[in-house]
Amino acid sequence: MSTEIAAGRPAGPPPNPHLWSRDGFNGDICVTSRPYPIVEYTDVRGPHVPQRVDLASVAAADHTDAAAPPTIIAHSRTDATISVSRRIAPTPFLWRNAENDELHFIQEGEFDYLTDFGFMHCSPGDFAYIPRAVTYRVVPTTTSALRVIVETPSQVALKPPAPFGMINFARDVGRPDPGRAPALDGPVQLLVKSFDGVTEYTLPRDPMALNAIIGGSVPVWRLNLAAIQPLTYLTHGGPPDSFAETADRDLLFYTLSARSGDRPPMHHNADYDELIFYFRGPGEYGSITAPGQLAWVPKSIAHWGPNEDVPDGYLAWLIESTGTMRLTPDGAAAAQLMETGEFGVSNATRLPGAGE
Ligand SMILES: [Fe+2]
Numbered sequence: 001m002s003t004e005i006a007a008g009r010p011a012g013p014p015p016n017p018h019l020w021s022r023d024g025f026n027g028d029i030c031v032t033s034r035p036y037p038i039v040e041y042t043d044v045r046g047p048h049v050p051q052r053v054d055l056a057s058v059a060a061a062d063h064t065d066a067a068a069p070p071t072i073i074a075h076s077r078t079d080a081t082i083s084v085s086r087r088i089a090p091t092p093f094l095w096r097n098a099e100n101d102e103l104h105f106i107q108e109g110e111f112d113y114l115t116d117f118g119f120m121h122c123s124p125g126d127f128a129y130i131p132r133a134v135t136y137r138v139v140p141t142t143t144s145a146l147r148v149i150v151e152t153p154s155q156v157a158l159k160p161p162a163p164f165g166m167i168n169f170a171r172d173v174g175r176p177d178p179g180r181a182p183a184l185d186g187p188v189q190l191l192v193k194s195f196d197g198v199t200e201y202t203l204p205r206d207p208m209a210l211n212a213i214i215g216g217s218v219p220v221w222r223l224n225l226a227a228i229q230p231l232t233y234l235t236h237g238g239p240p241d242s243f244a245e246t247a248d249r250d251l252l253f254y255t256l257s258a259r260s261g262d263r264p265p266m267h268h269n270a271d272y273d274e275l276i277f278y279f280r281g282p283g284e285y286g287s288i289t290a291p292g293q294l295a296w297v298p299k300s301i302a303h304w305g306p307n308e309d310v311p312d313g314y315l316a317w318l319i320e321s322t323g324t325m326r327l328t329p330d331g332a333a334a335a336q337l338m339e340t341g342e343f344g345v346s347n348a349t350r351l352p353g354a355g356e
Contacts, residue, residue: 076323237261
């Protein structure tokens, strides 16, 4: 330890701790103590601003138009997108993504997913993974529905820090049931999404009809957020770790549910935007109390974040994105400026102009 650090070290926890980190929580770091919090701001002008999005307030087109696609609320420089779906009617066509893997999160409602590899039922809190070139359609089985759909051109894989502990693969990772693969009567309409639009095919028979799985492993899975164990370090806490990531590590997926430990330090995340999705309580996550809230902190912007050691508990998840995110007009319409201490709505003034 250097003389400077040792000489400046107070007794007990340091005030206003601050962490600068590379590669999410996995690279170089430097931790400091500051004389006062550095997350406040009073005015801001421009596009790189923290915001909160009320997902239920997004005007999702597929809520009233069964043929509409999910509504994109954010996109990144690396071609990842985040969409909101409020589909309550069965998909009237088959869907296949030619460019992107899809990771769905069920915020509200129950859904039957009919896929190339069979039937999979999904409930609130479930992640449902559908890689590119897999055909599927969705049948909601409840009258209210809200899903978050992440699309990425890179392959998503479950990759917890150890083969057991964070995820119990045998117990909690579900796969479609190939014995339940109800086919539609033909002809059927198939929509294939590519970088330049949607191509519509009419097929004489349902291509998802299935005899049996006879080799390999089924690439579609489901996993509930509540089944993913948060990682911490006792007794003071420490960084979380991801349970899934894309092959190029453009996106990292974490549970950010309640866990023991001290409040995290103030943070400058050098390489990743942070997008926190509060799924539900009963416990509050700082100023976030309503289910279905997205708290977005763009990379390099100072944030502290609430205490995560909440006795009543809550469930939340986090995307780290190397591609800088921007809200679309549909996302911005449901967004408010956010203060980055407790992730509440900010009292600061957002000044017009300069790329807003
Ligand atoms: Fe952070």
